[in-house]
Amino acid sequence: MRGFIVTIAAAAVLANFAGMARADDRAEINALYSKLEAALKNKTPEDTLALETPDFTALEKGKKITGKQLVQEMKAQDASVKTVKDVTIKVKKAAITGKTAKVTTDFSYLVEVDDPEGHMGPKGATHEMSMSGEVSNDLVKTAAGWKFKTMKQGVGKMLVDGKPVPQQAPQKPKRGKKM
Numbered sequence: 001m002r003g004f005i006v007t008i009a010a011a012a013v014l015a016n017f018a019g020m021a022r023a024d025d026r027a028e029i030n031a032l033y034s035k036l037e038a039a040l041k042n043k044t045p046e047d048t049l050a051l052e053t054p055d056f057t058a059l060e061k062g063k064k065i066t067g068k069q070l071v072q073e074m075k076a077q078d079a080s081v082k083t084v085k086d087v088t089i090k091v092k093k094a095a096i097t098g099k100t101a102k103v104t105t106d107f108s109y110l111v112e113v114d115d116p117e118g119h120m121g122p123k124g125a126t127h128e129m130s131m132s133g134e135v136s137n138d139l140v141k142t143a144a145g146w147k148f149k150t151m152k153q154g155v156g157k158m159l160v161d162g163k164p165v166p167q168q169a170p171q172k173p174k175r176g177k178k179m
Helices: 002-041 045-051 067-078
Strands: 052-060 063-066 081-097 100-115 125-142 145-153 157-160 163-165
Touching: 002 045, 002 081, 002 100, 002 125, 002 145, 045 052, 045 067, 045 145, 052 067, 063 067, 081 125
Parallel strands: 052 145
Antiparallel strands: 052 063, 081 100, 100 125, 125 145, 125 157, 157 163
């Protein structure tokens, strides 16, 4: 009987430590997303590379790209951004298993953009653009802390001056005709 009580007590202590470890992991994961928010707010996409594993990939417009390629795309997009008004990333779900985690977030991004060519309205006008949606990430816990391993953006919405912008579906690669 005494052995049974010791076993139950040990199991309770271990369960408590596991819960504390998950809480610590959750706090570290939230801190990782705060660093991502800061890089986006500050228009410093190169800062995101330190948050990624060396083999990080993102699914962008139906194709896989590396972290460095993603940084180049973000820099190109930031070229027309006059001001980043807000970036918010909220962790909706974090399934932590040992040194890996599957995380789903909601994001919102609000910027003021210059439109010198008139693609969104009058030539030379400034517009407010907002984007929101869901992103899924696979994370890995390394010696340096939690890092992004993959990113996949789900369907979201975009508004320009408060009006919806139709989203284009990812293009499928064209196949050549057989002869």
